[in-house]
Amino acid sequence: xxxxxxxxxxxxxxxxxxxxxxxxxxxxxxxxxxxxxxxxxxxxxxxxxxxxxxxxxxxxxxxxxxxxxxxxxxxxxxxxxxxxxxxxxxxxxxxxxxxxxxxxxxxxxxxxxxxxxxxxxxxxxxxxxxxxxxxxxxxxxxxxxxxxxxxxxxxxxxxxxxxxxxxxxxxxxxxxxxxxxxxxxxxxxxxxxxxxxxxxxxxxxxxxxxxxxxxxxxxxxxxxxxxx
Amino acid sequence: xxxxxxxxxxxxxxxxxxxxxxxxxxxxxxxxxxxxxxxxxxxxxxxxxxxxxxxxxxxxxxxxxxxxxxxxxxxxxxxxxxxxxxxxxxxxxxxxxxxxxxxxxxxxxxxxxxxxxxxxxxxxxxxxxxxxxxxxxxxxxxxxxxxxxxxxxxxxxxxxxxxxxxxxxxxxxxxxxxxxxxxxxxxxxxxxxxxxxxxxxxxxxxxxxxxxxxxxxxxxxxxxxxxxxxxxxxxxxxxx
Numbered sequence: 022x023x024x025x026x027x028x029x030x031x032x033x034x035x036x037x038x039x040x041x042x043x044x045x046x047x048x049x050x051x052x053x054x055x056x057x058x059x060x061x062x063x064x065x066x067x068x069x070x071x072x073x074x075x076x077x078x079x080x081x082x083x084x085x086x087x088x089x090x091x092x093x094x095x096x097x098x099x100x101x102x103x104x105x106x107x108x109x110x111x112x113x114x115x116x117x118x119x120x121x122x123x124x125x126x127x128x129x130x131x132x133x134x135x136x137x138x139x140x141x142x143x144x145x146x147x148x149x150x151x152x153x154x155x156x157x158x159x160x161x162x163x164x165x166x167x168x169x170x171x172x173x174x175x176x177x178x179x180x181x182x183x184x185x186x187x188x189x190x191x192x193x194x195x196x197x198x199x200x201x202x203x204x205x206x207x208x209x210x211x212x213x214x215x216x217x218x219x220x221x222x223x224x225x226x227x228x229x230x231x232x233x234x235x236x237x238x239x240x241x242x243x244x245x246x247x248x249x
Numbered sequence: 250x251x252x253x254x255x256x257x258x259x260x261x262x263x264x265x266x267x268x269x270x271x272x273x274x275x276x277x278x279x280x281x282x283x284x285x286x287x288x289x290x291x292x293x294x295x296x297x298x299x300x301x302x303x304x305x306x307x308x309x310x311x312x313x314x315x316x317x318x319x320x321x322x323x324x325x326x327x328x329x330x331x332x333x334x335x336x337x338x339x340x341x342x343x344x345x346x347x348x349x350x351x352x353x354x355x356x357x358x359x360x361x362x363x364x365x366x367x368x369x370x371x372x373x374x375x376x377x378x379x380x381x382x383x384x385x386x387x388x389x390x391x392x393x394x395x396x397x398x399x400x401x402x403x404x405x406x407x408x409x410x411x412x413x414x415x416x417x418x419x420x421x422x423x424x425x426x427x428x429x430x431x432x433x434x435x436x437x438x439x440x441x442x443x444x445x446x447x448x449x450x451x452x453x454x455x456x457x458x459x460x461x462x463x464x465x466x467x468x469x470x471x472x473x474x475x476x477x478x479x480x481x482x483x484x485x486x487x488x489x
Contacts, residue, residue, distance in 0.1 A: 097456050098449045099409035105426045105445025109252035109438035181319050188322040189413065192430055199324050206328040206417065215332075219325035226320035 056197025067126035075134035137171015255439020290350030298358025357399025361392025
């Protein structure tokens with residue numbers, strides 16, 4: 022395929038090689054498992070923190086400015102810098118990777134969940150109030166369900182970017198598939214190893230995105246009916 | 250000494266600034282790589298985005314580009330590109346970073362032209378402007394706030410991502426962090442944090458300066474639209 026583009030047309034070092042995948046399936050699966058595990062954990066933790074934050078920002082208007090500004094500023098900080106700040110305290114390992122990627126996922130989810138909550142029409146809110154819903158009842162039965170599309174968008178964006186971000190974890194030796202990519206680069210530019218890591222990374226992001234999109238469709242049947 | 254104190258000490262050593270491969274060298278590398286990458290991104294993304302916006306086609310393609318690049322790890326491009334015809338060295342790093350600058354630039358150029366007031370477009374057509382003139386004299390000026398917002402997003406992102414070039418020895422301030430990790434955490438902790446401060450500080454500085462530039466190049470009547478533009482930009486490129 023891209024053999025024509027190769028730097029040195031080395032027949033012994035192709036970009037795609039089943040031989041490599043077969044011979045190293047254990048390593049590859051371990052890397053994939055670690056990558057998926059880190060991504061899943063990070064997004065779950067981020068969502069558990071982000072949703073209450075978004076609700077707080079939605080209820081108390083004065084909080085939403087500072088929360089969004091802080092999220093924006095944090096988002097500007099490069100991931101490698103964040104690793105640099107946390108690694109000396111959290112050590113070299115999975116905890117550091119998890120903290121960094123969860124923090125970025127958190128920012129994305131807060132922003133989208135808040136946007137989703139803010140899109141709830143005021144008439145609906147008033148109608149719910151008129152029907153006697155309290156603050157919590159309204160939140161769980163009316164506002165959160167209506168904000169689901171926004172929340173799910175946030176979750177999907179967070180998941181896809183987390184999958185890509187976990188690879189930066191190679192800096193502390195826990196980059197999941199990034200470990201494969203980086204090792205390939207250091208192993209005398211073993212192209213098949215680099216490409217396998219990259220392709221699996223993109224596929225993992227795609228699969229998780231499709232799963233979340235499917236869950237979203239199941240959770241919001243009213244949107245489908247309207248579209249039909 | 251705790252790591253923060255070590256970092257202060259490290260930053261206060263003048264030799265760490267002026268040595269070959271010191272902070273000043275790395276800063277120069279970081280800025281030149283980033284500037285080239287953003288320039289390349291603009292040269293590719295703006296003409297395409299403006300043209301797609303003008304014809305009103307390709308909205309799906311714009312979305313697809315930003316979704317796909319979101320899923321590709323920076324590390325992958327940084328390691329793959331030097332092995333292609335680009336060869337090892339700066340061109341490969343610049344191209345890898347430019348790829349990640351394209352989505353915000355493209356999405357904003359497209360949205361900027363699309364959101365131009367249809368009445369202004371009709372009026373221009375009625376005055377007999379051709380398609381090219383319409384793009385140049387009406388749609389382009391109206392898209393300036395969006396172009397500026399996209400430029401800022403892209404530039405900040407490239408400056409942030411350029412830190413990762415250190416994984417492939419591409420230079421930049423990230424090298425300081427990598428070198429610190431190369432030592433033991435106990436010995437290199439100060440250098441790691443100092444590098445982090447430099448990288449993060451540079452990103453925040455670029456963000457701040459470009460926010461001022463964005464405000465300066467946006468004509469006063471369009472400033473109100475700017476907030477909306479920014480919000481739409483973050484929606485379009487969130488998570489990037």
